Amino acid sequence: MNGSKGITRRRALTTISTAVAATALSGPAALALTSPGGLVAADDSAGPSSPDFQAAIQPVDPGVQIFGTEGSYTWGGTPIRGRDGAYYLFYSRWQEGSAGRGPDPSEKIFYGFSGWMKYSEIAVAVSPGPQGPYRHVRTVVQGTGDPGRWDRYNAHNPHIRYFQGRYYLYFIANNPANTPEPWFSKQPTLWLQYHAGQRIGVISARTLEDLIAGRGTRSDTPIAGPDYVNTFQMVVNPSVTEAPAVDGRPRFLMTYKTWNANGVYITVVGQSDRPEGPFPYTATALGTAETQAEDPYLWYDRADRRFYAIVKDFYKGADRTHALTPQYGALGMVTSTDGLTWKPAAHPVVSLRQLRLTDGTLITLGSLERPQLLFDHNGRPVTLHCAMARGSAAAGSQNVAIPLRWP
Template structure:
């Protein structure tokens, strides 16, 4: 019998299953094994269809965030926007047209039914100057203290930039992209959300402090400014409450250029889920390449496992340097939520989906990971934006959200 000291770790297999090693000092090592299960779906044209996916023939469907509500139902908020010949291709349309929709199910991993659009850019309501006038995107749904919280990304077009400025040649799509910030909406229930019975803040919850880029940048910071982790944009919010002090940690992505683009992450801290959040200068998820530059990543989902006494993050690794294998979904762990390291096996999931037919489908996109976590801190379902084909040049709505069940074994 092997005895180990402080043997808490989370181990992920290269095939999409993960092992949660549990231990204390001194005890016999035990393991919790969480394996990706087949998805109830089939290939139809360029998309997956079936109970285990959410798609829409009239819209692109992207990242979705799910909670088991106070009513026992499973509630999803997700990014969506119209498709068709009159809409720009995916790589532009998400920036210019994204909205947030609501779906609900009696089950965590299937049969989500569209209920309605719950949030749009405020320009559609006549307020073209609001910080989130143009677009709302990448929802992150949380529950704290009997309330629901919708964290989201919003943006507005700051307008054509002055002649001779670093931003004079930046087009509308890229101006909107460079002006993204994070907001939050607090609401009591999903009937209220559907009916619009909530307040939208006139100010974002979090905004970037620096705007550093060599060229083609809207409203750049003064020359010599050092870029922080919240550089140019703050997007893709992930919020968790830290048990040690009750603080709320808001993780986000910014952009740096050295000279090419890289996704970098920071954290802001508050006493309340609605802020105010104080941004730190600390870089999180700080994994470096051989040349010392940061390994580019995005789309973090962070949770705390009470038995393992660890924070974990799953996010998209562009290069394969974080997974130590290939591009896909990577895993890191942390004791305090600030300093993050690789576990023994940092590869969370390959870009593939196993179907109930037994087929394994390789996909072009598997990102925006959001997890349903049970009361013990174990992942139950992975919800991911997905596309079989390269969706960037398409106008036909060839993207969807896939719900991958995860099975836990002791």
Template sequence: MKMIIYTVLLCLPLSLVAQENTDNLDLANKILEVNEKNILRDSDYHNWGSSIVKGEDGKYHLFYAQMSQAIGFSSWLTDGIVSHAVADSVAGPYVHKEVVLEGRGPDYWDAYTAHNPRIKFFDGKYYLYYMSTNVGGRILSKIEWEEARHGGISNEFRALVRQNQRIGVAVSESVNGPWKRFDNPIVEPEGPIAQITCNPAVSKRPDGGYIMIVRGDKPNVKYSNGKWPTQNELIRSQAIALSNTPIGPWKIQPKLAVGNLNSEDPAIWYDATRDRYYGIYHAFGYMGMITSVDGVNWKKAKHYKVLDKAIKKADGTEILAGRLERPFIFVEDGVATVLTVAVLEKDGNSYSLFIPLK
């Protein structure tokens, strides 16, 4: 067996053999305890997924999703907003500054929500990637719209809003805006994903191009009479898209990054020290990490499992999350320093959490 493995390695380019031996990042071993300064709460909103960028002012700028508590947690699909907060330290405490994105109304592709933001800084500009949706040109009555807001997974009108999810981007020369949006989404479903594009995660490639992990449904999942597929029928998949610019055009690649595992909310970054990409996602119970040397072919990382739903606090207690989603890794000077996650506790409280990494 050793001789067979050795023979196979001899057939690979030496650069790839060397890269295969660099997968030693152990995020689980880097996780530190959290305290209240690492939590961003809001009495009027559910705080959800977030991402961080260091601004031109030297401060840390958080862009995060919010859903009105008055409307309910499920309003992420119809009434979500993207807000901006600022901190002197990357792990917080963060202070809310402003709302930066929300639905623009029925005359636009991003009509009814702004959700799941990812902020990036590329070549002198800030790029705020987000998900939004519309109702495909239909006009819904007030009753139908309320069903879209609050209906279950089989509701015709919620299914309509769900299947029109797309990814967009807003661009600014300053982290404080103003933000320019575009007339069309930047990534459409194709190839190994269908129905929707959402939950973008973007990184610059060492060759100067750009890479995105994008979530969609498997192509064999179809809507019937406007109804959303059941949970068993709905298999989420993570695909890879490549572009020469941060705004596209983006081309989805034939091979999935994550295929048969029901997972979502990917994050991605390039680790220059290890000369490889890493991605992290949640798989409905834990956070898992994948890796790639070329950005197209992905596998589970050597230290695959990163985090489960129990998070230690400095006061000796634990956060016991009912849902733990939307991971994001902030990298500064080549080192992963913070893991941000969205927490929904079993009592219904939700907030953005910033976990320091040693």
């Protein structure tokens, strides 16, 4: 937008940060998070160029930028631009009600929205523009149905990236048999047996066409799972970025959600020298009850020379003094210089749980989750994709492509 006037991305983000500083929504800017999640006094090391997403968010045209499929829940779209100039959205979906569920009475726990745990699949939609309108194309990933495989049931939490000349679609799947003893016997309900069986895998392909057509290479074993020392129960919500090389060796970081030994949700970091992993536990990024977060979207900003992650605030307490954002379910942003030790960004609030439409209407949402970014060729975020529900997710859900504008 401003490239023709010679304004750099760093200068642009510095300008917007300065201009809106007086009106930015107050949040936990006086707090910082450090591994393993303790609170310490913050400093200004996030830098003046730390992006202010709350100021960049633009109104949404519901006829163009909200996408769903009839008769199915739509959740968690992750976008990428194809070499053909079109935009592809990989998203989760599963049928509403009891459609597609098995006849066993135990299947009732997977009716309605809860069906994601066993029956979610990953589909792809296409659009001529970065924000829509998107059109469903086909299903691309399902559970294998193989009792001996880690990914017997569902395919969920898609996250698409392009590294080293290949496309990588990270996702979760589950099989209760993934949980070894004595941990399996500790699950008191059938739901928790499935919950504990969730693991992260990946499908890689040379082209998007191969990935969409099912010609990719699917991981035979999970690339991230609980180690029962630092992480427990399950691993979900993967996001991966390429980090600066160390001693000439490539480095990739993955953030994901799991439990600690006390049954508290934590966001952790895994590290690998290959984009296909594995990504064993390396550090705890967000680890206290008050800083619980999920759905991290991780990226490395080479201009700022630091990592950022957009997360959903998962802390339900009424006292927000030490919470990541002022509202449960809001989207916040944390940052790190090494990818291991994290603190709130200079502008920690990305969006409250709301949506402003192009006609001026402000909608309070029941859910605004699974943040995923689409970047332009200059490395600037142009669209924030999220799963959304206007009320209860059980009543229906869609994907929204929120436009971003940077001066």
